[in-house]
Amino acid sequence: MIYEGVLTKMQTENGNPIQYYLVFESSFLNVNQLIGKEVEIAFQGYQCLNCGKKKKIFRQGFCYDCFMSSAAVGDWIMNPELSTAHLDVEDRDLEYEKKVQLQPHIVYLALSSEIKVGVTRKTQVPTRWIDQGAVEAIPIVEVPNRYLAGITEVALKNHFSDKTNWQKMLKNEVPSVDIIKERQRLKELIPKEVQEFYDVNKNELYELHYPVQQYPKKVTSLNLDKSPNYSGKLSGIKGQYLIFEDGTVFNIRTFEGYVVKISL
Incomplete structure (x- = not known):
């Protein structure tokens, strides 16, 4: 089976173990069901999560222009003490900031x-x-x-x-x-x-209980920019990482906005 779409962080459902889902535009995948199976990930391109344009991702799934302008990635996200909506002071978009901060x-x-x-x-x-x-x-x-x-x-x-x-x-x-x-x-x-x-x-x-068959002794990060094609047997999921049998780990969150093809 083949799934293709823009990566966004996996949706989760707390349970024993936690259930993980990759959600694409026209399909979704319960990732837990792939544990113990061979999975191939192929990089296809970029799509900014904010503007939808096929522009290189800069950070957090956003292209450079959107990252520099969108209220959704203001400094107060990473540094909550910089929040100012309670003072009626705008950073990038006061209406949005009030909704999230207050x-x-x-x-x-x-x-x-x-x-x-x-x-x-x-x-x-x-x-x-x-x-x-x-x-x-x-x-x-x-x-x-x-x-x-x-x-x-x-x-x-x-x-x-x-x-x-x-x-x-x-x-x-x-x-x-x-x-x-x-x-x-x-x-x-x-x-x-x-x-x-x-x-x-x-x-x-x-x-919290994660669906992991085997934890790696040593980990190596998969970087789609450097290795656009990877294949391996999935041994678990923890955080926003897919963990493979050979010690390769893939952080879905890091590669939000990347278009991938996942073959099973």
Whole structure:
């Protein structure tokens, strides 16, 4: 069978294990069903996720022009503390920024390679943690806007990483840590403006289970720009990565906006 279309991040459904779907314009594929099978990926071209033009992808599925102008990729996305919609101050498009920034956000601890702190919109729970390959996650606070979440993350970054070591995550090198205990000691580290949203007794732990038959001992990233054709046996899926038997890993998120042909 052949599936062809523009790559966008895999859609997920939490379960034991998590279900993964690649969604194309006229078809979709439950990727879990490919585990243990030979899969061929062939690069066909580019298509910007914003303007739809067949222009080289610059970053996050966008061509250069769209990345520099679209409100969907403003600096406040990666740095929530730069959010200004709560002040009625525009970055690129105030209406869009109000819609995204002025809604409940969660600051959380997640365990993927080590404990990390992060921010996500409440509507993205538990999707955000699945995309990171976290095996456990726990909300710290729920706040009414992105700015408050951002300043909380900044305060906690002095004590926790804010990045995932993707190689450790894919090799399943996860330390044994009690993240409930870690959460319970955070009261004094949270900014004053956010103290009222913290409840030491609210410890809602999420555990996430990935469809992986075998974790690699060593990982090599597949880069479609350098290797436009690849074939291998799929051994699992974790985060937004396809993991192959030979240790090759393919990060779907990195190659959003790339047009591919997938042959089974």
